[in-house]
Amino acid sequence: MSTFPEAETLDELIADCADIPGGLHATAALPAPRAPRPWTVDDACHAQVADADEYV
Numbered sequence: 001m002s003t004f005p006e007a008e009t010l011d012e013l014i015a016d017c018a019d020i021p022g023g024l025h026a027t028a029a030l031p032a033p034r035a036p037r038p039w040t041v042d043d044a045c046h047a048q049v050a051d052a053d054e055y056v
Contacts, residue, residue, distance in 0.1 A: 007013035 007016050
């Protein structure tokens, strides 16, 4: 059971986060996002809708 009250406002939450010691912060940087692969339609994809009269 925690003896600390929950933050009730955004300002309280920010203040609580500011009190976190620097040693507990993540030190590793996030990796850069990967470039998206180009979108292509192959024969298997085309076959799924080839006989469909109406796409719903």
